[in-house]
Amino acid sequence: MIRTARLLLRPVRPEQDLAAMHAIMQQPRAMAYWSTPPHDSEGQTREWLANMAEIEPA
Incomplete structure (x- = not known):
């Protein structure tokens, strides 16, 4: 986790x-x-987030 005054x-x-x-x-x-x-459905965004979560931190 990285925290700054604004982020x-x-x-x-x-x-x-x-x-x-x-x-x-x-x-x-x-x-x-x-x-x-643009995403048409929450399901599309859910799939995108799940794929993002699977990426190993570099």
Whole structure:
């Protein structure tokens, strides 16, 4: 975990982070430069978060 005055970086917690991440990832403006179009469903965001959680820290 990394904490600064304005930022907290921590490991992903898929079930706790799902609603907030989906709120962002369904917005066209937020996804304008992302590798995929905006997410249509929470299931799509859930799958993305699960895949992210499986990545081993470098």
